[in-house]
Amino acid sequence: MLKVDAEDYSIVLAGAVFEVTRPDGSVFELTTGTDGTVTSGFLVQGTYKVKEKIPPIGYEPNSEEYILEVSPLGGALKTISNNPIKINIAGTKIWDDANNQDGKRPGKITVNLLKNGNSVKSVEITLGAAGEWKYSFNDLRKYENGQEIKYTITENAVAEYTSQISGYNITNSHTPEVIKISGEKTWNDTDNQDGKRPEEITINLLKNGTKIDSKVVKKSDGWKWKFEGLDKYENG
Structure with a gap:
């Protein structure tokens, strides 16, 4: 069996634990190695049921049960995939400028998304229909190479304003002249x-x-x- 990323089959997944039921009903476990495959000892001829018990780190569980036939010629290679865990990041822009008293507030600002310290995406924010400045980055992988990804944000400088970031919310301040x-x-x-x-x-x-x-x-x-x-x- 081969364990792969459902969105990119070139990414093989280690650490997935399978529960395998033999033709006689007895059960044993197999765990994928660094190459995404599992290796078992001698298997008697017959029908085997394979179900994932523990998904790879950073991936959603795969609850499907697979059938593997073992014949005198061997067993067929089964490719089994998992969907990566995804998250959304959203934030709000807050203006601390006495309701734009000095007229210095820009019509738009740019927020940058950093993945483990490296900029990967940017989005422009403008005033929304509800009178709020909101943004989001969606469908982001939560893990990479078995490690949780650290997402942070920065903001392109806004003239005559100072910027303070708290989590994913941004406050821009301007003291009226x-x-x-x-x-x-x-x-x-x-x-x-x-x-x-x-x-x-x-x-x-x-x-x-x-x-x-x-x-x-x-x-x-x-x-x-x-x-x-x-x-x-x-x-x-």
């Missing part, structure tokens, strides 16, 4: 010759024509004022 506005009151009154200068004045700050803040300015302030921590952008 802020500015400060300052000024100074200048009096053109011959150094208050007529005594009309007030003790204080009020400076109003308008955002797109709407008052949002005010400051009282006095001589003790040097007639200077400033507003700090102001958003430079709104809605992009």
Whole structure:
């Protein structure tokens, strides 16, 4: 018997354990070697039933029962296959940028899939119909050469954002840009010759024509004022 990968018959599978039932009903086991085959001792003529007991590492069990006829000329070679165990990887893109306040968010980003540290696939993500940024890599082999594959992701750099990866989710952060506005009151009154200068004045700050803040300015302030921590952008 020969044990192979169902998707690629050139890949032979070691470590599969078969339960073999002799014509008289007695049972024995055979295990495939590194060449994917099993070797038994002398077999009497008759009909043998063969069923997989333990699949190769990284493969789905094969529950089919096979019939092997042994004649004076020998037994026919039976090729038995297993499907590799597959997984899907999915993640979400999270934007931490005050709802794109500065208008810096791109229309798409690229996520790369790494297999044991080597890039093997890439996918572009855009805003989905449900208002989410999601991606997936599907139908991936879980094992290779009997070892579980380590899948990780990276992201192509996004201008003016920092990136943090947690598992398969990605958070891109951008701190909205802020500015400060300052000024100074200048009096053109011959150094208050007529005594009309007030003790204080009020400076109003308008955002797109709407008052949002005010400051009282006095001589003790040097007639200077400033507003700090102001958003430079709104809605992009």
